[in-house]
Amino acid sequence: MSWGDALAIVGGLVAGVISGTMGVGGGVVFVPFMTTGYRFTQTLAQGTSLAAIVPTAVVGGFTHIRQGNVLRDAAIWMGAGGLGGAVVGAVVAVHAPSGILARLFALFLFANAFVLVRSALADRTGKPAAP
Amino acid sequence: MSRRQRFATIGFLGGLMGGLLGVGGGLVMVPLQVVWAGMTQKQANATSLVAIIPIAIAALPIYYFHAERPQVDLHMALFLVIGSVVGAYAGARLLKLIPERILKMLVAAMLVLVGIKEVIAP
DSSP: OOHHHHHHHHHHHHHHHHHHHHSOOTHHHHHHHHHHHSOOOHHHHHHHHHHHHHHHHHHHHHHHHHTTOOOHHHHHHHHHHHHHHHHHHHHHHHHSOHHHHHHHHHHHHHHHHHHHHHHHHHHHHTOOOOO | OOHHHHHHHHHHHHHHHHHHHTSOOHHHHHHHHHHHHOOOHHHHHHHHHHHHHHHHHHHHHHHHHSSSSOOOOHHHHHHHHHHHHHHHHHHHHHTTTSOHHHHHHHHHHHHHHHHHHHHHOO
16 A cells, blocks of 8 residues: 555545535545545546445445435436436536536535535524535 | 426436536535425435435446546545545544534635636646
């Protein structure tokens, strides 16, 4: 195991803590971690992030199924629709210039920051956390 | 629009974002499930996590096979997963001890800074 691998574990750790406690996904941390820390291109960081999301979502998803929080019908139809959307999105992504993808990703980061601020402010007033 | 069509549309939008940006798509699916399908926040979070499984699995081979070179670093992904599994577990246990509001603000500020950097020098 190299220093690079050890750093990757630390990055994953940070992503895990943030997604486990704040309700945002792991990709929010994974992708910028790889583009800034390892100089990955935006496309390579995004593909690698998806690979890291699969096992994480499988473990988390099955835990929620066992706890009875998942609406079966909704999950099945969302998954079916998601399959189609994911193929379209990924085909566009692998052919898009890395610079444009990075800027689109910046919008995604701003949106996540907005969600976090809104939920932090909601905590203060005692209202339920925002989605 | 029937309920099933509604869920399929929510999934499609989540998948589109997930595939395009290499993320799960929960950012669009969770609020849509709450406002458009009347689900509780807890149900929406859990159900979207399950829908993310096919989204990530469908997008992955396209990043691997459809580009000129494979755009997936499996070695890096493995170490990220090791860290994030431990982090998610630790985070859930530490939830009551951490000042959540301040941390959320800090993470939000960090995301904005990284976003600005991506816009200026992608």
